Amino acid sequence: MKEFIKDQRAENESSPMVLQVRGISKRYRMGEVVVNALNKVSMDFYSGELAVLLGASGSGKSTLLNIIGGLDLPSEGSLFFHGLELTAASEKELTAYRRRAIGFVFQFYNLISSLTALENVQLVTDIAENPISPEEALMLVGLENRMNHFPAQLSGGEQQRVAIARALAKRPELLLCDEPTGALDYQTGKIVLDVIDRVNRNLGTTTLVITHNVSIAGMADRVITLRSGEVVEDRRNTRKLSPSELSW
Template identity: 75%
Template sequence: MVYNRTGKGEEVLHLDRVSKIYTMGEVQVEALKHVSVDFYESELVVLLGSSGSGKSTLLNIIGGLDVPSEGQLYFRGKEMTAATEDNLTVYRRESIGFVFQFYNLISSLTALENVQLVTEISSNPMSAEEALRLVNLSERMHHFPAQLSGGEQQRVAIARAVAKRPELLLCDEPTGALDYETGKLVLEVIRKVNEELGTTTLVITHNVSIAAMADRVIRMRSGEITEIESNKKKLSPSELSW
């Protein structure tokens, strides 16, 4: 079964019975089991599940960091499971923005220079200064990561991800290393990017409370989608509590 739209925009991604099996010695681990789901322009989706539920594996396949063992993934109608490694590199570079739990900033570069690393290799980027303004870091752009708080570093990572104007923003536990108040500030930036740029945004988390800010919530367990629900009323990050 393919779980369908909320009416927010045109289809960006279509996954058809995607499975992923990892072989560890003589043991095979089925990380994903025949997952079928669609994602649409401008929506914000939360993928919710505990550790081992398959949500990170799904995000890695969507982002072109991994390939399915079975099934197909289509981006804008083009089958990415048939893509060459060169095509996947272009897909990751031009169409995907990644935000991880740990910020992966280069310590010897300023916030501005960390973002410029992406803008220099992208075909239609915004300026690094514009990206940092979007995440409310204009006054901190010449600081090095060691001079920034955890929340500020994560916002630099978000600026770096969105500076290339990706069609998909993939956030893997973006608040996992942050305290409560700082985490909400980061979620507010993610919401702002989604709404102001219209970037299709996927956030994976084990934090149930974050689901209330999404257009749709996809719940996963043991490599399968167990439920998809739409939020009739979305909460702003400032209204969340956990």
């Protein structure tokens, strides 16, 4: 696998293309019923952009994120990461892709309760090739004073920030956030979105956020709307809002 780390943020379509999605479909069989979760979806993602995948529950956005993250394979179509066709990759290559290139942030944190914030992040840095130190990763998300606290001693927003620190500590090129504010209240959600925005701007990490919340789309460079497994709109924001300007 090639080197995945980029040092600088570039400007969207004038930037290198990171990811190509070509005609991706995903079908699930439930007894005699076939469910089309995705239907011939195509899109490109560029270095350093922050994209929001917007849609209601069942629109296919989580399925697409799982395929992009190498957690699932499409029924048909192709996915390319810097020219490497992931849909034709070996399991060893997919494991390397997930390990080196992808940082995941989920709705429910997935922290280990018996480990401190620092130790939860260290789990990733111990196996990464060129990690940020756990201390620096937690400082980047504003938790330098909470490093030695266990998850039960942290608020929901703080736990989510630990999860973001864990994801960014290995310097991923793609940060994939699945409903990162879904379990949080309004004010805490905005704090978490501010952290995601700062990671995108300061580290140049190409960032994909999936959400059903239309207001969150205002902070994106680009908004891709899915409905019933299809892309119904792909647009760029003429004015990108800061998370502090968002309201819902």
